[in-house]
Amino acid sequence: MTxxxxxxxxxxxxxxxxxxxxxxxxxxxxxxxxxxxxxxxGVSLLLGFFYIMPWLMWDGxxxxxxxxxxxxxxxxxxxxxxxxxxxxxxxxVIAALxxxxxxxxxxxxxCGFACPxxxxxxxxxxxxxxxxxxxxxxxxxDKMPMNANKxxxxxxxxxxxxxxSLFTGFTFVGYFTPILDLSAAIPTLNLGPWEWFWIxxxxxxxxxxxxxxxxxxxxYMCPYARFQSAMIDKDTLIISYDEKRGEPRGSRKRxxxxxxxxxxxxxxxxxxxQVCPTGIDIRDGLQYQCIGCAAxxxxxxxxxxxxxxxxxxxxxxxxxxxxxxxxxxxxxxxLVYGMILLGITIGTIIAIMNLSPIELDIIRDRNALxxxxxxxxxxxxxxxxxxxxxxxxxxxxxxxxxxxxxxLNLAKQRIYANSGSVVEIPMSIEVDPAxxxxxxxxxxxxxxxxxxxxxxxxxxxxxxPRVR
Amino acid sequence: MTETNKSTxxxxxxxxxxxxxxxxxxxxxxxxxxxxxxxxxxxxxxxxYDVSRLGAYSIGFLLFWVFTALPCLLxxxxxxxxxxxxxxxxxxx
Ligand code: SF4
Ligand code: SF4
Numbered sequence: 001m002t003x004x005x006x007x008x009x010x011x012x013x014x015x016x017x018x019x020x021x022x023x024x025x026x027x028x029x030x031x032x033x034x035x036x037x038x039x040x041x042g043v044s045l046l047l048g049f050f051y052i053m054p055w056l057m058w059d060g061x062x063x064x065x066x067x068x069x070x071x072x073x074x075x076x077x078x079x080x081x082x083x084x085x086x087x088x089x090x091x092x093v094i095a096a097l098x099x100x101x102x103x104x105x106x107x108x109x110x111c112g113f114a115c116p117x118x119x120x121x122x123x124x125x126x127x128x129x130x131x132x133x134x135x136x137x138x139x140x141x142d143k144m145p146m147n148a149n150k151x152x153x154x155x156x157x158x159x160x161x162x163x164x165s166l167f168t169g170f171t172f173v174g175y176f177t178p179i180l181d182l183s184a185a186i187p188t189l190n191l192g193p194w195e196w197f198w199i200x201x202x203x204x205x206x207x208x209x210x211x212x213x214x215x216x217x218x219x220y221m222c223p224y225a226r227f228q229s230a231m232i233d234k235d236t237l238i239i240s241y242d243e244k245r246g247e248p249r250g251s252r253k254r255x256x257x258x259x260x261x262x263x264x265x266x267x268x269x270x271x272x273x274q275v276c277p278t279g280i281d282i283r284d285g286l287q288y289q290c291i292g293c294a295a296x297x298x299x300x301x302x303x304x305x306x307x308x309x310x311x312x313x314x315x316x317x318x319x320x321x322x323x324x325x326x327x328x329x330x331x332x333x334x335l336v337y338g339m340i341l342l343g344i345t346i347g348t349i350i351a352i353m354n355l356s357p358i359e360l361d362i363i364r365d366r367n368a369l370x371x372x373x374x375x376x377x378x379x380x381x382x383x384x385x386x387x388x389x390x391x392x393x394x395x396x397x398x399x400x401x402x403x404x405x406x407x408l409n410l411a412k413q414r415i416y417a418n419s420g421s422v423v424e425i426p427m428s429i430e431v432d433p434a435x436x437x438x439x440x441x442x443x444x445x446x447x448x449x450x451x452x453x454x455x456x457x458x459x460x461x462x463x464x465p466r467v468r
Numbered sequence: 469m470t471e472t473n474k475s476t477x478x479x480x481x482x483x484x485x486x487x488x489x490x491x492x493x494x495x496x497x498x499x500x501x502x503x504x505x506x507x508x509x510x511x512x513x514x515x516x517y518d519v520s521r522l523g524a525y526s527i528g529f530l531l532f533w534v535f536t537a538l539p540c541l542l543x544x545x546x547x548x549x550x551x552x553x554x555x556x557x558x559x560x561x
Binding site for chain 2: 085195198220
């Protein structure tokens with residue numbers, strides 16, 4: 001703390017100081033404990049998922065691929081087309097609602113354990129600790145004048161950070177460009193200019209955000225941090241210091257009970273401040289910078305253990321509990337968020353499951369309404385557009401109903417569409433004018449897959465002359 | 469007067485200003501790009517130039533970013549406390 005104050009009061013304005021101004025570099029101290037373990041598993045799980053996912057295959061193609069050039073999104077066995085973007089929107093809505101729900105329930109769970117910013121910052125911290133050592137060693141190193149050892153440490157840290165970031169950028173681009181092609185092109189550096197651009201861009205963003213900006217991203221960039229207060233109430237689980245129990249704080253010898261020294265339980269060791277990744281003092285009350293990482297809980301529990309005091313001076317609690325009132329987990333807000341979330345999730349899942357893997361479009365020829373053939377028949381021209389969204393190719397059979405004795409002329413004998421392809425086939429329909437009862441007749445095109453029982457029916461119109 | 473100006477400007481760190489220009493525009497540019505290219509095929513937009521679809525998406529995004537960052541920059545500029553306000557503040561003190 002005191003060193004940090006000194007550091008800001010030095011009057012030499014450097015670019016760094018100009019950029020950060022009130023910001024002091026924060027050296028989070030390492031913590032051990034339940035929540036630290038939870039975070040490590042969260043970080044490994046999410047990063048593992050992120051880095052491994054693009055390598056998984058499904059039916060001979062990448063399991064998750066957002067193919068922007070083809071405008072198709074492959075997710076496991078499903079293909080999403082631009083016209084299915086409503087489902088993507090629904091998934092985003094579900095994500096937002098879950099955020100509301102979990103925030104109302106337990107504050108910034110997301111920030112402390114699952115946010116990419118936290119996840120990458122944590123992994124950058126592990127690397128930093130691995131090379132530069134503990135918090136004390138890191139602070140000593142930063143104050144020391146440049147020498148070979150310092151240079152070597154700083155160089156290796158940034159080298160590993162940058163390599164890691166570039167790999168991250170590569171993985172990111174691998175979600176949009178088949179990653180096998182991408183990795184095949186890497187050894188010869190034979191990538192397209194835009195692939196390069198996005199690998200470097202994403203890599204740079206990772207390096208900057210997780211290596212340099214860190215908690216400033218949460219403070220300045222995160223919109224969620226600013227409106228979280230609207231989502232929490234007196235029954236929300238928050239991380240809080242038990243002021244009644246802790247104050248008056250003060251140092252004492254190990255093993256002395258609070259009553260003996262007429263102090264509260266807080267031994268004022270400031271460890272809770274040292275472990276905080278955003279550099280705040282939780283004892284000052286709930287602050288918007290707090291990302292709810294629970295590092296201070298682990299740290300203080302450790303101190304309480306050493307002192308022989310009961311744990312939980314800093315803990316997950318609710319405002320009501322702190323005031324000695326009853327806390328209800330199931331309150332209207334939670335129930336309403338929960339119900340809406342459940343409803344929309346089920347609805348979306350049902351809708352996605354029922355997504356038809358075939359689509360049929362009938363496009364009328366715009367040039368002529370109808371044509372009379374030499375045989376006294378009336379002819380309408382259409383283009384058949386078959387979209388196969390299934391993961392395998394299909395052959396289809398077409399039938400049309402709605403007018404008696406109509407005759408179908410297809411430009412192709414066989415209607416076959418590969419997986420994820422669109423096939424357009426010109427066609428015409430001929431009818432005997434005697435069978436037309438009005439000028440416009442509704443007709444129904446039915447397309448059936450020959451090998452499975454998939455079918456789709458599409459309505460279109462047959463136009464003829466005015467019927468007298 | 470200059471003193472007040474200085475202190476009010478110093479209330480917002482430079483980093484926050486940089487973020488205030490680049491970050492909202494980045495987000496909005498992302499949305500604009502999605503909406504724009506849902507309506508138009510990227511290949512038609514850059515028909516006369518030899519760019520791939522990914523290139524077209526990227527150029528579109530970067531252009532949107534620049535053109536959204538400009539208003540952010542202007543907002544930042546106009547959000548500076550103007551001299552009359554600063555003077556009032558001074559008198560109040
Ligand atoms: S870690 Fe616990 S005992 Fe130490 S200063 Fe923080 S609240 Fe007090
Ligand atoms: S105050 Fe505690 S929970 Fe909040 S960010 Fe700091 S260490 Fe994490």
